[in-house]
Amino acid sequence: MPNVLITGGAGFIGSNFVRHLIHHTDASMVVLDALTYAGNRKTLSELPGNRMEFVEGDICDEPLVDRLVSATDVVVHFAAESHNDNSLKNPWPFVQTNVIGTYTLLEAVRRHGKRLHHISTDEVYGDLELDDPERFVEERAYNPSSPYSSTKAASDMLVRAWVRSFGVQATLSNCSNNYGPYQHIEKFIPRQITNVLSGLRPKLYGTGENVRDWIHVDDHNSAVWAIIERGRMGETYLIGADGERNNKQVLEEILTLLERPSDEYELVLDRPGHDLRYAIDSSKLRKELGWEPTFADFSAGLQDTINWYRDHRDWWEAGKQATEAKYAAQGQ
Numbered sequence: 001m002p003n004v005l006i007t008g009g010a011g012f013i014g015s016n017f018v019r020h021l022i023h024h025t026d027a028s029m030v031v032l033d034a035l036t037y038a039g040n041r042k043t044l045s046e047l048p049g050n051r052m053e054f055v056e057g058d059i060c061d062e063p064l065v066d067r068l069v070s071a072t073d074v075v076v077h078f079a080a081e082s083h084n085d086n087s088l089k090n091p092w093p094f095v096q097t098n099v100i101g102t103y104t105l106l107e108a109v110r111r112h113g114k115r116l117h118h119i120s121t122d123e124v125y126g127d128l129e130l131d132d133p134e135r136f137v138e139e140r141a142y143n144p145s146s147p148y149s150s151t152k153a154a155s156d157m158l159v160r161a162w163v164r165s166f167g168v169q170a171t172l173s174n175c176s177n178n179y180g181p182y183q184h185i186e187k188f189i190p191r192q193i194t195n196v197l198s199g200l201r202p203k204l205y206g207t208g209e210n211v212r213d214w215i216h217v218d219d220h221n222s223a224v225w226a227i228i229e230r231g232r233m234g235e236t237y238l239i240g241a242d243g244e245r246n247n248k249q250v251l252e253e254i255l256t257l258l259e260r261p262s263d264e265y266e267l268v269l270d271r272p273g274h275d276l277r278y279a280i281d282s283s284k285l286r287k288e289l290g291w292e293p294t295f296a297d298f299s300a301g302l303q304d305t306i307n308w309y310r311d312h313r314d315w316w317e318a319g320k321q322a323t324e325a326k327y328a329a330q331g332q
């Protein structure tokens, strides 16, 4: 029965990972999370206490990280500042958490000889033209665009260097855009769902032609666990589920599923430096580890997600006004 230290386990993907391990493994877990604006203790409140211990703290806190890493078998590192728009307003927390925090964890796993799995994003590769026949592969050169993606790229580079220079036992994964329950309402899909549920018009940046490669969060997490169990040490695996769609298509689908006219939204100011398209080739993961996504039908996954937000107003409603005020101040 492994003991797993999960950083950022009160956030969107990390909390779904905790649930995944509760349902599919007998692992015991310690969650380390600073409970920033993006972390929510409520997200983990109904989970069995005998499987998971929660520690409120910062991944940049070296003595705390050292103590927790020394007592674990494997560290799964989700904690990050994760929102591109915020990184354009104030990049500092991104440098601090994504770079210094990852460095702090790396030094601790090095000291104690522990295994690390580092969670990252496809945004480290920059973007693709709409008609480019290529998709991202593991060997592609990094070319990040935003403060968020550049700090994630820096964190990946640190992990790769610690593997090569110090023999740290680590794997990395870079995943495409996730959707599903417990995602912060600042992000595209939950923002639009909760706008409609609040009687507000959804907001599309620019013309909505930007393409994202959507994957259900449970598929991301099953891939992460497959890499932890069977991945080759030092390797990077791209995680994606062939879910390319432009933002306009996704928004129209949300409106249709919510039984609203599909053109009932506003075009707002575009994101500066907005990446045009992401697309993942996940052949390595599929061939080497036999992983396959289970949410083949995007509409069905989206409907489940809509239902979740409809049924869990208590989870998001208190923060809705402040999130929209923040966007309104920047014309979005």
Ligand code: NAD
Pocket (backbone or CB within 6 Å): 007, 008, 009, 010, 011, 012, 013, 014, 032, 033, 034, 035, 036, 037, 038, 039, 040, 057, 058, 059, 060, 077, 078, 079, 080, 081, 082, 083, 097, 101, 119, 120, 121, 122, 152, 174, 175, 176, 177, 178, 179, 183, 184
């Ligand atoms: P999130 O913003 O929902 O959650 C991040 C969590 O990290 C929060 O609970 C927050 O409190 C915690 N945290 C932030 N700073 C911390 C610190 N200094 N110390 C301890 N905890 C801290 O993010 P998410 O969407 O769940 O993303 C998780 C990871 O997955 C990130 O590394 C992100 O880069 C990566 N990722 C996300 C996506 C996506 O679509 N959301 C896609 C690919 C990769």
Ligand code: TDX
Pocket (backbone or CB within 6 Å): 082, 083, 084, 085, 120, 121, 122, 123, 176, 177, 178, 186, 187, 188, 189, 191, 203, 204, 205, 206, 210, 211, 212, 247, 271
């Ligand atoms: O209101 C909106 N309207 C809109 O058109 C918002 C919030 C976003 N958008 C667009 C911008 C993007 O093209 O939707 C797309 C998705 O936006 P986000 O949800 O902010 O995600 P993105 O910037 O693509 O990054 C996400 O995927 C990769 C995560 O936030 C990252 O953490 C992850 O690394």
